[in-house]
Amino acid sequence: MPTCSSCEQKLIKSSFTREELRRGPERRCKACVEATNSLLSTALSTRRFDEVSTDAQVERLRSRDPNTQMDAANKLWTLTRRGSEVVDRDIAAAGAIKPLVEMLRVRGDDRAWTAAMTLQALSCRSDARKIAIADAGAIPLLITLLSGDSEDDKEVAAMVLHNLAFVQPHALSGGGGGNVADEKDSAEAKRYAGVVERQRQIVAAGATAPLVSLLTAPEDGAREAAAATLACLVSDSEEFTRTALVATCSAAGAIPPLAAMCTQHPYPEGRMDASRVLLALAEHSKYDASRIGQALRELEEPGASGASGSDESLSQLLERLALGHSTAASTRPEEYCSEAEQSDTIYSEGEMLHHHGARMVAVTAVANAAALDVS
Numbered sequence: 001m002p003t004c005s006s007c008e009q010k011l012i013k014s015s016f017t018r019e020e021l022r023r024g025p026e027r028r029c030k031a032c033v034e035a036t037n038s039l040l041s042t043a044l045s046t047r048r049f050d051e052v053s054t055d056a057q058v059e060r061l062r063s064r065d066p067n068t069q070m071d072a073a074n075k076l077w078t079l080t081r082r083g084s085e086v087v088d089r090d091i092a093a094a095g096a097i098k099p100l101v102e103m104l105r106v107r108g109d110d111r112a113w114t115a116a117m118t119l120q121a122l123s124c125r126s127d128a129r130k131i132a133i134a135d136a137g138a139i140p141l142l143i144t145l146l147s148g149d150s151e152d153d154k155e156v157a158a159m160v161l162h163n164l165a166f167v168q169p170h171a172l173s174g175g176g177g178g179n180v181a182d183e184k185d186s187a188e189a190k191r192y193a194g195v196v197e198r199q200r201q202i203v204a205a206g207a208t209a210p211l212v213s214l215l216t217a218p219e220d221g222a223r224e225a226a227a228a229t230l231a232c233l234v235s236d237s238e239e240f241t242r243t244a245l246v247a248t249c250s251a252a253g254a255i256p257p258l259a260a261m262c263t264q265h266p267y268p269e270g271r272m273d274a275s276r277v278l279l280a281l282a283e284h285s286k287y288d289a290s291r292i293g294q295a296l297r298e299l300e301e302p303g304a305s306g307a308s309g310s311d312e313s314l315s316q317l318l319e320r321l322a323l324g325h326s327t328a329a330s331t332r333p334e335e336y337c338s339e340a341e342q343s344d345t346i347y348s349e350g351e352m353l354h355h356h357g358a359r360m361v362a363v364t365a366v367a368n369a370a371a372l373d374v375s
Contacts, residue, residue, distance in 0.1 A: 005089045006032040025128045026093045036094070054079065054087070054094045061099035066109065073103060073114040080121030088122055088129070097122065097132045104141040112145060116156040123163035127191055130164050130198070139164070139201050146210040151222060154214050158225035161207060165199045165229060167192065167236040199237040208248040215257035224270040227261055230254075231273035234280035246284040255281065255288065259295035 001010040002021065006028045013021065020027040028036070036055050060072035076096060079087050096118075103115035119138065122129050138160070146157040207229075214226035233245050254277065261274035278296075282289035 002027060004029040004032055005093055006036075008086075023093070025126070026089060026132075028093055054091045054096070058091070058094040058096045058099065061096065061103070066106075066111065069103065070109065070111050070114065073100065073111060073118060076100075077114055077118040077121070080118055083121075085125055088124075088126065092122060092126070092129050092132065097129065098136045101133065101136040101138045101141065104138065104145060113150070113153050113156060116142070116145060116153070116160055120156060120160045120163060123160055127194070131194060133160075134164060134198050134201065139198070140205050143202075143205050143207050143210065146207065146214070151217055151219065154210070154217065155219065155222040155225050158211060158214055158222070158229050161202055161211075162225065162229040162232055165195070165202055165232045165236070167195050167232070195236070196238050196241075199233055200241050203233060203237070203241050203245050203248075208245055209252045212249055212252040212254045212257075215254065215261070220266060220270070223257070223261060223265065224267065224273070227258070227270055227273035227277065231276040235276055242280065243284070246280050249277065250281055250285065250288050255291055255295055259292065259299055262296060263299040 001012060002016060003010050004015075005026050009029070011029050015029045015031070016027055017030060017033070020029070020033065036053060054076070057072045057075050060068050061076075063069055063072070076091055079091065100115045100119055100122075104112050104119075106112045106115075119133055123133055142157045142160055145153045146161070148154065211226045211230050215223055217223050217226070230245070230249065234242055234249075237245070258274045258278050258281075261270050262278065265271050265274065278292050282292050
């Protein structure tokens, strides 16, 4: 029996309208829809939107008044930062995704940034919401935001793109390439195919060059968001998409900033992601492999563990740097951890539990497979 996303009860199909049944996991039963409509009607008649419902805030997103739109987007963003799946489902079910995506077009104020932050939170934990965000046309708009002048806009755009492109570890039956040929669960196979299609759209829409440019941003978080998105795409996407991505990365000058991240980035996630992208570049081209090895050894601190080993291969060097053996302590500041717990930051559904181990396995596996010695 279908489950209502609001009251979470399993009900017979007649308890839902046909339109709600077509919503899949975001469907709501007739009783919940009626209750929501009643609240919305009260909100519209009294104009007391601040304390009524998510539906009222979504209605305000559609206002022609910029201040009303901004206030509604801010309130929805505040709600999503709680990290509550129930709240996020209610916001999506109320129809927030499309007006939020449309708000990404706005320039001249903070509406696009606020909309992107809300979409970033909504794109955590739910594949249905990711599909809805992509189907609403968010990918090209996010890439436009990523290519703009605002560093804050660029960072949050990269965070949303990462969530849309992320593959949960259990959705993969093989290594970094994500082969699901032997996947017994057809639903998981279909789900993975949808992720691959979003990754293809992201690369085809021109995300690579602005992501590479973001690797030189002044803020650690922006660089990490860019590296995480690129690492996700090179590790999980189909071969054609991955080949196009690494070729553009190399041409856009990704090697120097990625090498700097491997040796100097303060957080292990950033070092691991940079290592994954560099390994993909090295596998793509022996010339790039030579450039990467030279850049890394020039940047390493004198006396770093293993730095002077002439027999150390590029794969071994990248693995060691990803593990952090030649970098300073990498404990995230408390405020970053707090923010991560509220909205999952750049990490997508389930990855807060798995990304440390999964990324370490990915780096080690690819490094062992590559075995590229450029010394």
